[in-house]
Amino acid sequence: MTAERFDHPDVVICPGGPLLLRGEHLVADADGRMHRTTRPVSAVCRCGKSADQPWCDGTHKVLPDKQKP
Numbered sequence: 001m002t003a004e005r006f007d008h009p010d011v012v013i014c015p016g017g018p019l020l021l022r023g024e025h026l027v028a029d030a031d032g033r034m035h036r037t038t039r040p041v042s043a044v045c046r047c048g049k050s051a052d053q054p055w056c057d058g059t060h061k062v063l064p065d066k067q068k069p
């Protein structure tokens, strides 16, 4: 792995928000169903409140701090 590879991480954890995935991935939801990423960067919900699981729909922004991931 080269140094350039580390300039653009594949996974970024957003404080209080989603997990960002760069590139193509398969994501398993809580029921074990597989979802393929379709965007250059995909946001995976970490708060559990998104209506579009397993993807982040922005709901985490209105959650009280204690419920944010």
Ligand code: FES
Pocket (backbone or CB within 6 Å): 016, 017, 018, 019, 044, 045, 046, 047, 048, 049, 050, 055, 056, 057, 058, 059, 060, 061, 069
């Ligand atoms: S992290 Fe964004 S809706 Fe859950």
